[in-house]
Amino acid sequence: MPRGVVIVGTGQGGYQTAASLRSEGFDGPVTLIGEEPHLPYQRPPLSKDFLLGKQHAHQLALRPSQFYTANRMELLAGERVKEIDLAAGQVRLASGSRLAFDHLVLATGARNRLLPVPGAELDGVCYLRTLDESVELRQRMEAASEIVVIGGGFIGLEAAAAARLLDKQVTVVEALPRLMARVTVPLISRFVMERHAARGVNFRCGAGIARITGEGSVTGVLLSDGAHLPADLVIVGIGVLPNVELAREAGLAAGNGIAVDEYLKTADPRVFAIGDCAEFPSRFTGSRVRLESVQNCVDQGICVARNIAGKAAPYAATPWFWSDQGDLHLQMAGLAPHIDESVVRGEPESGKFSVFHYFHGIMKAVDSINRPGDHVQARKLIALGATVSPEQAADESFDLKKAASGRIT
């Protein structure tokens, strides 16, 4: 009797794998196991519309519960997988039962990196990864008056924008000298900071945290330079750690992510890993990467489903990402670990522009602010392995759409 596919993790990657198994014609048993007690849901709104109270929890569900029954999927929500027994081809659940698999897909995602300073355990120090955390944060934000956000990356800046829209006093503290330093160039960091500042967000960049102050509840944040920022709510957004322990304890290789090959397969040919927890060889960088984006977990889920359904192909999807911060719609296409030239298309003063990044004359990535058209064409060009010259990119009369359709080079 076929044991079918067991998917650990009911985030967007786990859900997509299950849905794509069926659409790719896989007919065997499919079991989804996730420790969160919810239907699979989308995370991006948790720091955007949902945090602002513009959406209800049921609107975040990727599919209603009938979808899983109609597609003969067993969804075990609120169940944690404790152990993978590769020799027996089984997983062991926290509730004690065991489930056998022919194929195992690890879509265990990532968890919040915890703030390693005294006072971080005080009431009023919050994180933002799960639906439950977003529900709690929304309530606390409404009640708060002074908010300190620790971390000037996407999550921190989205939360800061939401807090300003709720008319709260907000200060963002970033350890590095500029915002989003891991993912973008100084021009965009500066632009984004100025736009948030114009909306009333205060910034402390290049600032260390000495401790969170308060007794029982948070009263502020003490910086390493001695400054004290009063706060009745602290939001920590300092990145995530991939959930690799389950794989590692089963003897599968894992560093900054569960190690997989170009088919997203671990060293055990029955076991795949996808999404935020997986480290894979990227054709775009020539190196191993781990990405945290909806595009990546969705396309990797599709890729693994095809592989299991007997249509094996390496993972080759073009990476892209978005972040909404108030009236800033930031979109990124491609990956550029090394850049030796960046050119601007459009006028930053207008609030709508893109930055094209090059390495050795080849276009590697494009960051767009409020220019979705550039982003769409950039994705097409990058997917084709095509390039436009820096001069063409900077020239607004140059037709990117034609270039992306192969009609101009």
Ligand code: FAD
């Ligand atoms: P996850 O969503 O982390 O899901 C993994 C699931 O597995 C979790 O539910 C976890 O509890 C469960 N799990 C782990 N271990 C076990 C176990 N042993 N047993 C059972 N279950 C287990 N991306 C974008 O592209 N654009 C955005 O605007 C954007 N905004 C975001 C905003 C927020 C607030 C957050 C948190 C993320 C955002 N992202 C965004 C990132 C994107 O949501 C993630 O990259 C994506 O959800 C990753 O999906 P995943 O399935 O790989 O992992």
